[in-house]
Every structure is written in C-alpha cells, then in structure tokens.
Amino acid sequence: GDSVTQTEGLVTLTEGLPVMLNCTYQTAYSTFLFWYVQHLNEAPKLLLKSSTDNKRTEHQGFHATLHKSSSSFHLQKSSAQLSDSALYYCAPQYAGAKLTFGGGTRLTVRP
Amino acid sequence: GGIITQTPKFLIGQEGQKLTLKCQQNFNHDTMYWYRQDSGKGLRLIYYSITENDLQKGDLSEGYDASREKKSSFSLTVTSAQKNEMAVFLCASSAGTGGYEQYFGPGTRLTVL
Numbered sequence: 001g002d003s004v005t006q007t008e009g010l011v012t013l014t015e016g017l018p019v020m021l022n023c024t025y026q027t028a029y030s031t032f033l034f035w036y037v038q039h040l041n042e043a044p045k046l047l048l049k050s051s052t053d054n055k056r057t058e059h060q061g062f063h064a065t066l067h068k069s070s071s072s073f074h075l076q077k078s079s080a081q082l083s084d085s086a087l088y089y090c091a092p093q094y095a096g097a098k099l100t101f102g103g104g105t106r107l108t109v110r111p
Numbered sequence: 112g113g114i115i116t117q118t119p120k121f122l123i124g125q126e127g128q129k130l131t132l133k134c135q136q137n138f139n140h141d142t143m144y145w146y147r148q149d150s151g152k153g154l155r156l157i158y159y160s161i162t163e164n165d166l167q168k169g170d171l172s173e174g175y176d177a178s179r180e181k182k183s184s185f186s187l188t189v190t191s192a193q194k195n196e197m198a199v200f201l202c203a204s205s206a207g208t209g210g211y212e213q214y215f216g217p218g219t220r221l222t223v224l
Contacts, residue, residue: 032210043115043201043215044154051210089153097142097161097208098169101154 006090006102013109019062019077021105023090026071032093033066033073036101039086047088048075080109113138115216117202123222130189132219134202143185144203144213147171154201160185161208192223 007022025033032051038044050057050066050073057064062077073090087106091099116135124130136143144159156169158177166177174196176188185202199218205211 036213043217045215046212049210049212091154093210097144097159097167097205098156099213100156101146103153 004090004092004100004102006088007105008103010106010108013080013107015082015109015111016079019075019080019084019107021075021088021090021107023073023075023102024071025073025090025092025100030071030092030094033064034091034093034099035062035064035073035075036089036091037086038089038104044087044089080107082109082111085109113140113214115202115204115214117200117216117219119219120217121220121222123224124189124192126192126194126223128192128223130192130221132187132189132200132202132221134185134187134216135183136185136202136204136214136216137183138204138206138214139182140204140206140214141182142205142208142211143179144205145169145175145177145185145187146201146203148199148201148218157187157200189221192221194223197222 004025034049035047036044037047053068064075087104090102118133145157146154155171157171160179163182178186201218202216203213205213
C-alpha cells in the first residue's frame, strides 16, 4: 500500500552535531520523494526533492539520497544549527498529484 | 513569485455548524489542495483539484465538501463541525502534478466549541 515512515516524534540535538532524519516508503509506484520543513508559526515549504535513484540532492546544507532498492530517502546535515529547529515531513508522490506526508519529525537543536 | 491567502485565519464554530474556509492563490497554478494538520499526525489530504473544473477526494474527505470556483480559488466546507476536528487547515497549490513543488498558505485554525 501507499505509506511512509519517518523517525518518530521528537529529535533533540546539540548544535554542531550531525542530523539524520529517517524516511522509508512503501510503494512500487513512487515517482518523486520530497522533504518539507515547517518552522514554528510558518507554512511548510520545500526543502529537497528527488526522483533519481542513488543521486545525492542538496539544499541549504541538507542532503538526501534516494535509494529505491531500500525505499529510503533519509535527510542529513553534517552540523546542526539552532535555526534548523523545525518540523520535517517526508512525502512520496505516487501516481497523480497526491503527496502522502509522513507523521513528521520535530527537530530541536540546543546550544 | 506569488502568494496564497487563506481566510479566515482563525475560525470558531459550534458543534454541528457548517463552516467554510477559503483559499486564494496568485501563482496561476493549475492544482490546489486542502490538508488538515493535527499534532503528531502530519498532513492529511482532504480534497484536491488538478485543474479548474476538477475535484478529487483525498484520504480524509468524509465530513467535508470542496469547491473550485475558479482557477485561483478553492474553498473547503466542514459540513457539520465536530469537537474532534480542532486542527489547522492548510491550502496549497502547485504548477502541475508530476514532481512540482507545493506552496502552502499560512493556514486556518479551527476551534469547535
């Protein structure tokens, strides 16, 4: 079926440490994978997207590589900043216009 | 650039009441979406419209109606508000359906008394 699993709940890190938020999806029909970020009291906005297997995609210091063999699209950053504190959503796009958003992972970065 | 406007920003209704949320976009995008955001449950698709005369149900359409009045506007109606529907409703639009970015509005926060 169509579903997506993210690192659950809350992730708390100390500034400067690496970030890894997991995302796996279950479908044979996924075409694009997206990461959206939502800062407090703001609208979600696109962070990264990919449709190419095994190609690293980067934006604003974050990167992710789509691995179709393992149905994964994990989000990483080498060094967390305080401003990275936000809610992160992984979203595969299946046939048609629909995105299926995961439950979201709240990242809190502390000094 | 463009902008998505949602009205009202805050909506307070009574249980059983019919309530309408409005969304306008000036991107000239073909596709528009309505999502519901509940804490810990992510974004769930209620309705979407691929083009001006199209309407598609999402995963959470029961209890809602939608209307694409024109290309730039997309309304959502809660047919009978329930207390467990207190949530933020987000409108989004995209230029197309294949890998296009969705741009989100600021949301309408619904409270049901």
